Amino acid sequence: MTFYPFPNDSSLITSDASLRRALNRHTKDTLLEYVEQWLQLPETYPITRTDEKLALGDEENEGNNYEENLRKSLWRPYAKLKHSGFKKQVIDRQHNGLNFLQVAQLDMKCLYIYIIITNSQGSISLNVLIYKMDTDYRDHSSTINWTAFKLCSEPNAIKKEFSSVQKFKTILSKQILTFFINASKFAIHVYVELQENNIWTRISIFDGIPINSLPPNSSIIYLVYFMKSEYIICGNIKPEHKKYFLQGISRTFGCEQIQELHLKGENVESLRELLLCSSSQESHNHPKLEVLRTLKKTTCHDFLYNDLR
DSSP states (O other): OOOOOOOOTTOEEOOOHHHHHHHHTSOHHHHHHHHHHHTTOGGGOOOOOHHHHHTSOTTTTSSTTHHHHHHHHHHHHHHHHHHHOOHHHHHHTTTTOEEHHHHHHHHHHHHHHHHHHHHHTTOHHHHHHTHHHHHHHGGGOOOOOEEEEEEEOOTTOOOOOOSSHHHHHHHHHHHHHHHHHHTTOOEEEEEEEEETTEEEEEEEEESSSOTTSOOOGGGEEEEEEETTSSEEEEEOOOHHHHHHHHHHHHHHHTOSEEEEEEEEESOHHHHHHHHHOGGGGSTTOHHHHHHHHHSSOOOOOOEEEEOOO
């Protein structure tokens, strides 16, 4: 079987129907917002067409301002679309494809918006504020049912912390990849963001597909680590990936066991409150009852992954 090279942030995903569907999940304004951001960063600088480079005059092609002038030239057609264009026109301009970092950013944006919508259900004021988000994104957002896990260590063990999000990404990528390669899985791509002091992670698994293609949604795992705690929540784990994924997580955090807890649900904030707030742990406490009402479903699925190290 063929082994595909390890994809990095700049690896290009060629434009095809699946990439267009991923872009089409977003509003025109969101896509334009990201294009403007991408033009400012070397990691997300677009693949430019020859005619776009030639659009620069001779004076603009010279001197220290070349990069800035090129950015302005590349942004110019998008700026015109802000007020009078259509989303399809923005998508059509991505015909050269996107890299893994860009695709991950767009996917996580959809995830955050769906979580805002889910967390706000029942709140009239919040529902009014996110009405536009709701109508634009609900039809394109997959429901993720999160499962809570506890990272179990010896009583006197020093809790492992990470000096930066990049450090966490480096360690996690190495450990996850090790187990998937040993299991004849071909490659992974890890994307990490820090949101409200929690580490959000997206792991794409290339299970026998080329790395210039988008993995199916079923091969993308999402993880949230509540920093300075012993809890994580994970979503979208295929049964055949679960063992290798949890082995990589165990090595990343240096824990002895990973305990899958009774808690499952779509509402991330409710799960966080149940796991972290001491007031929610008292069985007689009303806030806990309110939190439980917002969970879409709970299960009694509970087992240990022992001696993974």
